[in-house]
Amino acid sequence: MWLPFSTNQKSLSFVDALFTSASAVCVTGLASIDLSKDLSLTGQIITLILFQVGGLGIITFSIVLFALMGRGVSFKGREIAQSAFLHTPRSDFYIIVKKVLLYSFVIEASGTFFLFLRFIQDFPPVLAFYHAVYNAVSAFNNCGYSLFTNNLMAYQSDVLVNVTIMVLIILGGIGFIVLYEVLAKLRGQEKRLSIHTKIVLTTTAFLILLGTVCFYFMEMNNVLKGMNLKTSILASFFQAVVPRTAGFNTVDIGALTNSTLLIVMILMFIGASPGSTGGGIKTTSFTLLMLLIINRIRGNENVNIANRTIPKDTMEKTIYIIFASAFCVGLITSVLLLTSSGDTTPLASRHKFVEYLFETVSAFGTVGLSMNLTPKLNDIQKYAIIFMMFAGRVGPLTLAFAWYSSRRRGLTYAEESVMVG
Secondary structure, eight states, X not given: XXXXXXXXXXXXXXXXXXXXXXXXXXXXXXXXXOHHHHBOHHHHHHHHHHHHHHHHOHHHHHHHHHHHTTOOOOHHHHHHHHHHHOSSOOTTHXXXXXXXXXXXXXXXXXXXXHHHHHHTTTSOHHHHHHHHHHHXXXXXXXXXXXXXXXXXXXXXXXXXXXXXHHHHHHHHHSOHHHHHHHHHHXXXXXXXXXHHHHHHHHHHHHHHHHHHHXXXXXXXXXXXXXXXXXXXXXXXXXXXXXXXXXXXXXXXXXXXXXXXXXXXXXXXXXXXXXXXXXOSSOHHHHHHHHHHHHHHHTTOSSEEETTEEEOHHHHHHHHHHHHHHHHHHHHHHHHHHHTSOOOSOTTTTTHHHHHHHHHHHHHHTTOOOOSSXXXXXXXXXXXXXXXXXXXXXXXXXXXXXHHHHHOOOOOOOOOOOOOOO
């Protein structure tokens, strides 16, 4: 991205090249430049490759490469790979990894076909196909990069484009093991869906519906004002789906009301599902936290759901991930505030807190939505967002795995109580 052949005019600054590369490989979608104007065809293709590899994961391509070379994967590598894709170890792990690639390319090809049918009406065939491929791969990998200057705002009322992008985002964000189990169930190869899959599907549907209703009623007199009913509902659905870690937009995010921004930030923080192309704390973590609260209120020591008890180690990891994530968001937001320019009065700059918090949560959830702030960030702030994008993509799960795999049982001393709450 830093070399001259990646740009149309002058070369990018190092921080912008790093920011664009990190945003692509972390499938975030935040952009400090205009991809359509500043990047050459070569630069755009580089971003396409980066978010394709970043979405499916280095682990996936490594395992497939080792298999093609006739080499096996170490037990440690296998354990790490299974923790990234599966909720429980399976003997058919290699088959699942191969099907991950197969499903991905079939879904992306299908999305490309439907988008091409629409874009061919606006562009020459070759350019329409290129835009279709770029947007389809970006949507399935939950990146949100688009080569249109105003993202997808020009297709705000287009049913085919909106539905295709939303389906790609959802399929990419529910997790590969969920796709595998659902298809196996439909074919009669699986007797029942796992608790993991049931939680993912239920939580995903609930968050999308809740987000749609909230967005519609909170924005009906704001950004949705003047739209017909079909366009309003379509825009509401779209903006409820994209905070699931794909930063496409069909409305101006910077013009949303404060209450809507709060809902969007909550959705971005929750993010997609484990083993998917998305980020966030994940839908399962959110649901398990809610179940923990409900079971504690009912006086249950264990977390029970559908006649199953969730292991205590899983609950400990869930709490760790959520609080570590919240701490990272608070830390990076503080860095952005402390390094902002002081050329305005405190009252005049009060809105910056919401903008910086929104930008940080978007980076953590690898979403890519922005209140038009990203290009205005200074170099220090860009480096902070780069760190947040990286941490959001690999941080919580990797840190949790490293913590639990390297932890040694230490000494136990006499207990002494501390007041809390």
